Amino acid sequence: MNRENNILTPVALEIILNAGNAREKSEEAIKYAHVGDFKNAHLYLDKARKMMLSAHHAQTDIIQKETQGESFYLDLLFIHAQDTLMTIRSELNLRKEIISLYELIHKITNENK
Numbered sequence: 001m002n003r004e005n006n007i008l009t010p011v012a013l014e015i016i017l018n019a020g021n022a023r024e025k026s027e028e029a030i031k032y033a034h035v036g037d038f039k040n041a042h043l044y045l046d047k048a049r050k051m052m053l054s055a056h057h058a059q060t061d062i063i064q065k066e067t068q069g070e071s072f073y074l075d076l077l078f079i080h081a082q083d084t085l086m087t088i089r090s091e092l093n094l095r096k097e098i099i100s101l102y103e104l105i106h107k108i109t110n111e112n113k
Contacts, residue, residue, distance in 0.1 A: 033103070045096060
């Protein structure tokens with residue numbers, strides 16, 4: 001089976017696109033948190049989370065279909081998409097924690113003024 005006929009190709013591209021967009025939004029969230037704009041930081045984290053969920057749902061749909069007996073031609077692009085999803089999910093989790101730390105530092109700094 002070639003890539004043109006592989007149903008995993010568009011799913012892989014969807015995963016990569018949504019995960020990549022989630023990475024960009026979470027990077028923006030960090031930038032906002034760095035300057036103390038936590039409203040926008042959380043807004044962009046929420047956008048990133050929604051994009052990550054879209055990527056995750058695309059992957060989960062394929063996994064569920066396979067558990068129901070449907071077979072797929074696994075190619076490098078889908079493996080790359082799953083790797084991208086896992087990596088960016090970890091980055092998103094770390095960025096959430098970093099933003100929480102920024103908020104704590106901001107709170108402590110302002111209390112001591």
